[in-house]
Amino acid sequence: MERKAWLFLVMMILELTACQPVSIVYIGLVAPFEGRDRAVGYDAIFGARLAVRAWNASHPTGPKVMLVALDDQGDPIRAQERARQMVAYPSLIAVIGHFRPETTWAAAPIYRAAGIPLIAPLIPADRAPEGVLPTAPDQRTMVAALLQGLPPGDGRVLWVVRDDEERWFGPEVEALFRERGWVVHERSWEEASPQGEEPVFFDGRAVHAGEAMRRWRRNGWRGPLLGGPGLLHPDLRAFREVEGRIWAVAETRPVENTEWRAAYQAITLGMSPGPYAPLAYDLIWVVMQMHTRSAFRWEGKTGTWWWEQGHLRKDPAWFLER
Numbered sequence: 001m002e003r004k005a006w007l008f009l010v011m012m013i014l015e016l017t018a019c020q021p022v023s024i025v026y027i028g029l030v031a032p033f034e035g036r037d038r039a040v041g042y043d044a045i046f047g048a049r050l051a052v053r054a055w056n057a058s059h060p061t062g063p064k065v066m067l068v069a070l071d072d073q074g075d076p077i078r079a080q081e082r083a084r085q086m087v088a089y090p091s092l093i094a095v096i097g098h099f100r101p102e103t104t105w106a107a108a109p110i111y112r113a114a115g116i117p118l119i120a121p122l123i124p125a126d127r128a129p130e131g132v133l134p135t136a137p138d139q140r141t142m143v144a145a146l147l148q149g150l151p152p153g154d155g156r157v158l159w160v161v162r163d164d165e166e167r168w169f170g171p172e173v174e175a176l177f178r179e180r181g182w183v184v185h186e187r188s189w190e191e192a193s194p195q196g197e198e199p200v201f202f203d204g205r206a207v208h209a210g211e212a213m214r215r216w217r218r219n220g221w222r223g224p225l226l227g228g229p230g231l232l233h234p235d236l237r238a239f240r241e242v243e244g245r246i247w248a249v250a251e252t253r254p255v256e257n258t259e260w261r262a263a264y265q266a267i268t269l270g271m272s273p274g275p276y277a278p279l280a281y282d283l284i285w286v287v288m289q290m291h292t293r294s295a296f297r298w299e300g301k302t303g304t305w306w307w308e309q310g311h312l313r314k315d316p317a318w319f320l321e322r
Contacts, residue, residue, distance in 0.1 A: 231247075
């Protein structure tokens, strides 16, 4: 009898434990899934989905995470609409987005007003909107990283070429180049005419960088094209393979780990991960650890992440793709 009673008690405890509800939280991902930036969004969302699977598999008792993904088409007006939709989700703990400077700037005040943390990838830290958590270093750090591959300025010409459709950097970059001895020529991408080996810092849409680069090469220009996260865009992949000498600084890069790449390809039917996938993967894990721990140090796919006293940082802070 006694043994049966003990067995019954153990079974009851197991049943009660099994019935305990597992807490579920939501993380938002807003990116362009249609339009000319759709490749950015799809690379990011598959990385995020892979992270959600990994987190949930390694936390069977919770908290579990679910991903809410919305398409802003790379458009600032739609970004605001999607932000309003996103903040209405219950149990939303953070949003990762919007992977373009103009859309991030447009949507940030909506998240701030709702009290929802916005993790803003790729935008230089000193250019990020008020109240967001940036993941990239500041402009000075990024410019210094780009110039590591060049000799000292010593009065030589460097072009700063702008594009009104997309700007990752502020007017401060011209002064940063001048501090290092460069004579800066600033022009729009339609007007610039670099010569010889003169380096060009391009801040704008990758498709325009490709068009400009093709025109300049025909006119004899042989210099390097420098830039920030905008130059990681798939629109420049063909130019990078043929032309070379395209240097992009950002806090992410493609991951070479074969096991992780195989897992990514399994959910994308064979597509290879680009530079946005590992960053989105890491940020899902970062957000969940921010939710469950007051401080942490965690080794991700793009580096080691720290969260302490409300500050998020990563080492290495940047990568230079050449």
